[in-house]
Amino acid sequence: MNPNPTDAPRPNADAAVVSRPLVQKGKGRARRPDLDTLMSVNADGSRNAIHPADCSGRFQDRKHGLWYLLIGIYLAMPWVEIGGKPAILIDIQRRHFYLLGQTFNAQDFWLAFFFISGLGFTLFVVAALWGRLWCGYACPQTVFLEGVFRRIERWIEGNAASRARLDAAPMTAQKALRRGLKLFVFFAISLLITHSLLGYFMPVREVCDAMRHSPGEHLTAFVFVSVLTAIVFVNFTWFREQTCIVVCPYGRLQGALYDPDTKIVGYDKRRGEPRGPAGTEGAGDCIDCFRCVSVCPTGIDIRNGTQMECVGCANCIDACDDVMTKLGKPIGLVRYDTQRGFETGQRRFWRPRVFVYAFLFLLGCFVFGRSITRRVPFEANVIRPPGAAFVVEDGRVRNLIQLHVVNKLPTRAAFTVSGSAAGGEVTIAQQELQIDSLQDQRIPVVVSIPAEAFRAGAEVVFEVTARPEGDPADGAAAITVETRAPLLGPSNRRR
Ligand code: SF4
Ligand code: SF4
Secondary structure (H helix, E strand, C coil): CCCCCCCCCCCCHHHCCCCHHCCCCCCCCCCCCCCCCCCCCCCCCCCCCCCCCCCCCCCHHHHHHHHHHHHHHHHHHHCCEEEEEEEEECCCCCEEECCEEEEEEECCCHHHHHHHEEEEHHHHHHHHCCCHHHHHHCCHHHHHHHHHHHHHHHHHCCCCHHHHHHCCCCCCHHHHHHHHHHHHHHHHHHHHHHHHHHHHCCHHHHHHHHCCCCCCHHHHHHHHHHHHHHHHHHHHHHCCCCCHHHHHHHHHHHHHHHCCEEEEEEEEEEHHHHHHHCCCCCCCCCCCCCCCHHHHCCCCCCEEEEEECCCCHHHHHHHHHHHHHHHHHCCCCCCEEHHHHHHHHHCCCCCCCHHHHHHHHHHHHHHHHHHHHHCCCEEEEEEECCCEEEEECCCCEEEEEEEEEECCCCCCCCEEEEEEECCCCEEEECCCCCCCCHHHEEEEEEEEECCCCCCCCCCCEEEEEECCCCCCCCCCCCEEEEEEEEEECCCCCCC
């Protein structure tokens, strides 16, 4: 439907859209991006749709390659298995979690703290060093908006100038057809995104099965997908860059994470000013062509300085480099540099805050890695059932307890249990048992000690050995843990 389906810059089309973000909808007067207002919102509070022009260049090439890799990983990951288990699955309903070949249950949830804080500090380090690299290149909001939805919009409604004209035009059959087709495709993609996301929380084969049955049979999943699809659809159809500008907490944190040595996208005022048409006597390198503004997805003018709305997408760098190349001037009037670099030409990479963030990041990685590697892949805990803690009978003190064994291995395993108590007898209801992966079993145990031999501090010691399914006869992969519990008696009552 689009007559110009490629991304290559087209001078005429680009010239037409240069002024597009500068026109305030419905007012008929020019509006230049400034530091006091959001281009996403008109003075009367209505939405001002931003239609960034297309551009090409080295950063676009890198971004596009990365985006399609990330989208491929996102869609494929729920289908990937490692050792017969999902590569990533957060099965909240069954409280089973799988991460790259490791299996976890609810008792391992504390590890999530180190995992999430590690990710957080990774972003802190990245932001302190390279500004909004995450936002411009890897955030799902950017990846899907720019890599999928905006592209489809372009195919259906044309380039930025055509989209702006269509926006302003009265509703006709052709406009209704294009808008209807676009919304239909957007909705279908929103459904695909949310069903893929569901595959991270529910085994993907169950997702496929649920899709073939009535919503009532999987009501929770149905509500989850419905609400999320609505959010995704509205976000990518209408809300768009406002998510980055007014919703995202990471974007709000940037001011605290930046310093004058953080790499940002910026404009070299020393080189560009005073701006003016090419060939003007005494003018800087900026010819005030507005190309950097027309490609900006948040509608700002980077020449006004670093702004909260800048998501670091580097569109303006590619656009300006293209202009400079055509003028036969060096590229880099708009470029990645630090505030100090733009102002003085000096740059500093290592600063105290980078060390602090990097230290916290490495500490989180160390604790998480150590916790994972030292984690015993099964649990054996002593539980006291409700009721009498012990009985004294026929001159013996008897403790009635349960041994709770949880198999956290990724496979079914055979368990052997033995127990001992100084001067007493330990009777275990089941000494050999098989437990499926991430399942548990409680084994009743009676510990009996002659009353005259019982003393405070007496304890029972269990030795539990697990052999994963497929372990050779010599038990090469067998794992043994020891667990102890105090015994209760007349001189040692539980309070
Ligand atoms: S694209 Fe470059 S030359 Fe054109 S207005 Fe922006 S900074 Fe100036
Ligand atoms: S100013 Fe440049 S880097 Fe920032 S959002 Fe706009 S186009 Fe992207």
